[in-house]
Amino acid sequence: MRRDKSVDEAIRFGVTLTPAFFVNGKLVSGAQPLEAFMGSSSASARAR
Numbered sequence: 001m002r003r004d005k006s007v008d009e010a011i012r013f014g015v016t017l018t019p020a021f022f023v024n025g026k027l028v029s030g031a032q033p034l035e036a037f038m039g040s041s042s043a044s045a046r047a048r
Helices: 006-011 034-047
Strands: 022-023 026-029
Touching: none
Parallel strands: none
Antiparallel strands: 022 026
16 A cells, blocks of 8 residues: 555654644644643744
């Protein structure tokens, strides 16, 4: 069985679960509450 090109790319980036999101370069994996996304973007905004 042949794997899809996007599957190979996901593996390279460390994605092992779905859904998977990258927020400011940080992997947020699996079902997460809104706070998981807000915390990632807020921390990044403070660092600027």
